[in-house]
Structures are given as structure tokens and as C-alpha cells.
Amino acid sequence: xxxxxxxxxxxxxxxxxxxxxxxxxxxxxxxxxxxxxxxxxxxxxxxxxxxxxxxxxxxxxxxxxxxxxxxxxxxxxxxxxxxxxxxxxxxxxxxxxxxxxxxxxxxxxxxxx
Amino acid sequence: xxxxxxxxxxxxxxxxxxxxxxxxxxxxxxxxxxxxxxxxxxxxxxxxxxxxxxxxxxxxxxxxxxxxxxxxxxxxxxxxxxxxxxxxxxxxxxxxxxxxxxxxxxxxxxxxxxxxxxxx
Numbered sequence: 654x655x656x657x658x659x660x661x662x663x664x665x666x667x668x669x670x671x672x673x674x675x676x677x678x679x680x681x682x683x684x685x686x687x688x689x690x691x692x693x694x695x696x697x698x699x700x701x702x703x704x705x706x707x708x709x710x711x712x713x714x715x716x717x718x719x720x721x722x723x724x725x726x727x728x729x730x731x732x733x734x735x736x737x738x739x740x741x742x743x744x745x746x747x748x749x750x751x752x753x754x755x756x757x758x759x760x761x762x763x764x765x766x
Numbered sequence: 767x768x769x770x771x772x773x774x775x776x777x778x779x780x781x782x783x784x785x786x787x788x789x790x791x792x793x794x795x796x797x798x799x800x801x802x803x804x805x806x807x808x809x810x811x812x813x814x815x816x817x818x819x820x821x822x823x824x825x826x827x828x829x830x831x832x833x834x835x836x837x838x839x840x841x842x843x844x845x846x847x848x849x850x851x852x853x854x855x856x857x858x859x860x861x862x863x864x865x866x867x868x869x870x871x872x873x874x875x876x877x878x879x880x881x882x883x884x885x886x
Contacts, residue, residue, distance in 0.1 A: 687874075687875075694857070694880075694882070695879075695880070696859055696877040696878060696879055696880045697810070697859075697877055698877070699874045699875070702874070740809065740810075742875075753800065753812065753815060754800070754812075754861070754875055755812070756802075756809045756810045756811075757809060758808065758809040759809050
């Protein structure tokens with residue numbers, strides 16, 4: 654089983670649509686959770702951290718369910734500029750190297766006019 | 767915010783030669799940096815953890831004699847791909863996180879711009 658597993662995608666949606674990505678992780682001791690965005694041939698950039706209480710940043714809402722080891726990202730009112738690969742990322746537990754991150758395989762989103 | 771700079775951004779080399787990639791943290795000290803590799807249409811795979819002043823920790827399946835890592839200062843880590851072959855062609859990217867404040871674990875990881883290596 655992969656350490657971090659995401660929806661295979663790809664997602665192809667029209668502008669204005671709502672799209673949801675799901676992710677599961679295998680290490681129950683994981684301490685930090687993120688969604689990163691990666692544009693073609695570029696480095697990943699942080700979209701948002703994910704907190705147990707759930708958090709929202711504009712059109713983006715992230716949820717974390719520690720019991721189910723499940724993370725989600727909801728994008729509302731999709732824009733053309735949202736087209737990218739979305740990476741579910743999980744940070745190591747306190748016993749392991751602090752900064753170590755494990756990446757999901759990524760889900761490609763294409764928003765079309 | 768914190769910035770990580772990686773150089774070069776692109777390199778083409780002949781098979782059998784060695785290539786050095788530099789990763790610098792510009793406004794914070796990084797005792798630990800991470801090196802990833804990304805093949806086309808795949809996710810980032812951690813290759814090794816670079817520790818300042820000590821040996822790097824390599825992930826399973828990564829040859830430490832082929833991918834030499836040096837972390838001689840708190841702001842610089844280097845990855846040298848020795849005797850490169852076409853199958854080493856990939857996107858190499860480094861990362862560092864600002865040391866946690868107050869035990870917070872959810873601080874952002876910053877990535878270098880990546881190095882696209884093509885071995886011909």
C-alpha cells in the first residue's frame with residue numbers, strides 16, 4: 654500500500670464547477686498535512702496546510718479526518734488558472750526526521766472554458 | 767518568506783560525466799534538506815535526507831555512491847550525480863523547512879526551482 658494515495662484523476666471540469674480531491678495516508682503517527690500545487694515543469698508550491706478542524710482559504714476548503722486517515726480538498730467556482738497537478742502531502746511523525754514529506758502521486762486538474 | 771534557491775535549473779551532460787546540483791536556503795538556516803526526484807507524470811520521490819555536518823540518509827533503492835550528498839554548511843547542500851547515464855535523466859528538486867517554532871509541525875516546506883537533468 655502506498656504511504657499517500659490520491660484519486661487517480663485526471664479531472665476535466667468547466668469553469669465555475671466544484672471539484673473535490675481525496676487522499677488517504679497509511680502512517681497514523683503523521684503530524685502534518687498539506688495540499689501543494691505543481692504547475693507543469695515547476696516546483697511544488699504550498700496551497701494550504703490542513704488542520705484537524707478543517708480550514709478554508711477563499712475558494713479552497715481542506716478537511717482532515719485522523720480516524721479515517723483521510724484528507725480532502727474542495728475547490729469551488731473553478732478558474733482556468735486552477736489547472737495544475739494537486740499533490741497531497743503528509744509530514745513525518747515526531748520520531749522521524751522533522752522535515753520529511755511524503756507525496757501522493759498527484760491529481761491533474763484541467764479547467765476548461 | 768523563506769526561499770530556497772537551486773542551481774542550475776537545467777543541465778545537459780554526456781553519459782559518464784558527473785553533475786553537481788546546489789541547493790541554498792537564502793534566509794534561514796536549514797540543518798536538514800531533502801532531495802527529491804521526479805520522473806515524467808510521476809510524483810516526487812524522496813531520494814535522501816541531507817544533514818548538516820553528518821552523513822546523508824538515503825531512501826531504499828537509492829545508491830549513495832552514485833548520488834553524493836554534501837551538506838557542509840547550514841545554508842548549502844549539494845547533490846552530485848556521478849557517472850550519469852540516460853536513465854538518470856529526471857527533474858531533481860531540493861526542499862527545506864524552517865525549523866519548527868514551538869513544536870509546530872505544519873510549517874511550510876520550501877522547494878528549490880528544480881534541476882532538469884538530461885543525460886545524452
